[in-house]
Amino acid sequence: MHRHPTSKLIVFEGIEGSGKTTQIEFVHKFFENHGHTVNRLREPGGTQFGEKLRSAILESETMIHPLAEAHLFASARAQILFEKVFPILSKEKQIVILDRYFYSSIAYQGFARKLGAQKIIDLHNEEPLNLRPDICFYLKIDLETSHARQSARGSEKDYFEKSNNEFYSALINGYDYCAENFKEIRTIDAAKDIEYVKEQINSELTKLI
Template identity: 35%
Template sequence: MRLFISFEGVEGSGKTTQVEMLHNYLVEMRISVLKTREPGGTALGDRLRPILLEHSDAPCCPLSELFLYAAARAQLVKEVIAPALDHHTVVISDRYVDSTVAYQGYARGLDISLIERLNRSATNGCMPHLTVLLDTDPEVGLNRISSRALTLLGCGKDRLESESLHFHRQVRKGYQILADRNPDRFFVVNGRRNKEDIHQQIKHELIRRYPESFPLPIPARNAG
């Protein structure tokens, strides 16, 4: 099956958690699956990731940031995503093109049509079939992350996580606009629900969309 699923949402909305849960479920179902993340997923992307996410004295203006994300993404599509889809491996990505529209477009204020053109070139038009948006109030997400920062001693917030609350609200709004404009591709979930609930909702959406590939579990027969 040719299936590409991306996960989107503000910091701490639960993307990495849900990617992991869906990945485990597909492995259990013996479906060939590959998970990746942005920025990263290739040798080049993994070198760009700290440049994009770590605090640094080297200024990085919004346009430079946009092009660095595009460079990482072009490599990820060519090296990882497109070949996996060609081999009928389900691809799950923790962030993809919509992150750039939400962060660099709606929150940083760069021209949305420029971003969309750049995304199209960088990905060679390779778009997710399904995008799960974990719609979450950024205050909730950032609080979850600060508890993570406290738990993992020495692991503070990264460069984007440290942006103002106003910035993250713009990101959320950007995602909501994207979901409204692409209702067939987006599946919006309330990110405040508990992890297992959200996972079940995502599974049901997959079963609803692709009943042949994700059959409903056969109910256990009553003994006697």
């Protein structure tokens, strides 16, 4: 794959309510102010094919087998990389911001659904799925903070949000595993206020460009 040296892939990870959407807004403006074109994509949607898979997973009323889940996400991801991310990153001064990436698969299917991290890593060992971001921000919050922010928001819960505390603790363990094993991850204490999180992210981004 040809990657233009002035273009970057930035990923945001963290459980529900960790502040990904909030911070992505700031990062969008940050890069626009630096003269980049910003492309925001979300997983598992972002393509026509991926949006269909997204609804199939998130609106499911029945339990999906973890292996089916892992392959559905990997499938949507391969398509978004091929159709959107690779072509964008081959051009000059482009920023791709991904709201979740394969680290979420490690946390959700690897840890919470107990497939094991290695199975997810193995699934992502060839093109296009082996593309690593320039930087990944893990917005780390605890279970209680996630619950508090979700109930404050008062939105209807989807397939994953209906899960219990044990599931959420496993997710956090999964993200912690990622933070220890992938050098592109920066862990941010996202239980702190919005301004603090924004400043931490800004200082990392300043080093990147």
